[in-house]
Amino acid sequence: MTLGLHLDFNLESCGKIPLKAKLHIQPKELVALLGPSGSGKTTLLRSLAGLHTEVTGHIQSGNIEWFDSAKKIQLKPEQRSLGIVFQNYALFPHLTALQNVMLPLFKLSKRDANQKALDWLARVHLSGLELRKPHELSGGQRQRVALARALVAEPRLLLLDEPFSAVDQATRHKLRRELALLRHQIEAPTLLVTHDLEEALQLADRICVLHHGQILQVATPNELMSHPTSPTVARLLGMHNLFKGIVKDVTKPKITVDWCGKTLCIATQTVYKVGQTIEWMATPHSLILHRPDRPSNGDKENPIEGRIEELVILGPHVSISVRPTHAPELPLRFFIPRHFVERQDLRIGMPIFVSLLEDQLHIFD
Incomplete structure (x- = not known):
């Protein structure tokens, strides 16, 4: 059944929000469209749905x-055989949950439509609530009704427009888990519009970063977080620790870089020239923190001396900022487990070492 369900589009627009987006989505694949407000996410979604027509290019489903x-x-x-879940769910308030889900099934007999709608309500865990109207349902239950309605007619494309933004955090996590389980039953490709990085990382096969209407990078969650293609992408993802350096020596498979007077080794297969300025990033996985009086196994790899400037407890994690001695104007910011802070008795003002693992540092090409 998945044959012919892939989606291809190449769209451009010069309206209030410019758009230049080209993408191929496989059957069963869930792609998250990630970007800040005003990046063009909703414009692209509405263009695919045929609701925004001030575009040029093409859209092809199979x-x-x-x-x-x-x-x-x-x-x-x-005419496009779409399933759409809007932010506010767009349920008809005078219809029951069952009647809302039956709406796309007008071509079927009432009996068949009724049974199919009941089956989908069961799939989204709403059995027994079929006769309730939207105002009698919780936000999470209304979202499930909207999802069942979007899927009941077996669409060629499922569009999810920030579907979890209107519910509380506990319900949001539960609904994400349910969608992650349900999506294996969905034959069509899915495009999830979100500004929530955590949501995209949890649900998507690939993440498409959109900014000012342009697709900057399309990658798997792991690839995106470890190898953003540009500093702009990294900043849009909320990443810190973006710096510049000058190549001092090239000895494959690594290079030596001068970072404000501090020498670093960075593993890379890319060819660079001595004297070339590069932009690089210390990824979250590249940082190892340790006290000078309690050395660890990674303390000999690109050790950076500094002092703890900031410790902010955020639940089970702690946001920490370290000012390097050699470049105090370029702090290193990252998260560490709260239990590590307590066990190491870390405090503001304490001298500290941060090791930068050379095979985890990222150079922007």
Whole structure:
């Protein structure tokens, strides 16, 4: 059934929010569209749905052309076989949960539509609540009704527009888990629009970073977090520890870099020239913190001397900032487990060492 369910699009727009986006999504694949407010996420989603028409290019679902500006093809939203879950769910308040889910099944007999809707309500754990109206349901239950309605007609594409933003955090985590389990039953590709990095990392096969209407990078969650393609992408992901350095020596598979007078070794297969300025990042996995009087196994690898400037407890984790002695204007910021802070008796003002693991440091090409 997955044959012909891939999605291809290449869209451009010069409106209030410019758009230049090209992507291929496989059947069953969930791609998260990630970006800040105003990045063009909703514009792209509405363009795919046929709700925003001020675009050029093409959209193709399998062998079916939904839109082609050159050929004057423009299928209406109802002709595109879409499933959409909006932020506010867009349920009809005068209809029951069952009636809302039955709406896309108008081509079936009432009996078949009723049974199929009941089956999908059961899949989203709403059995027994079929006759309740939206105002009689919790936010999480309304979201499940909207999801069942989007999937009941077996769409060629599922669009999720920040579907968990209207519920509390506990419900949000529960719904994410349920979607992660349910998505294996979904044949069509799914595009999840979100500004929540955690949500994208938990649910997506690939993450598409959008900024000012342009796709900056498309990668798996692991690849994106360890190898962002540019400092702009890294900053959009909320990453810290972005610096510049000058190449001092090249000896494959590593280079030696001068970072404000401090020599670092960075593993890389890319060819660089001596004297070249590079931009690099200390990823979260590259940092090892230890007290000078309690050395650890990683203390000999790119050791950076400094002092703890900030310790902020955030639940089970602690946000820490270390000012390097050689470059106090360039603090290293990262998170460590709270139990490590307590066990090591770390305090503000304490002298500290941070080792930078050379095979975990990232150079922006």
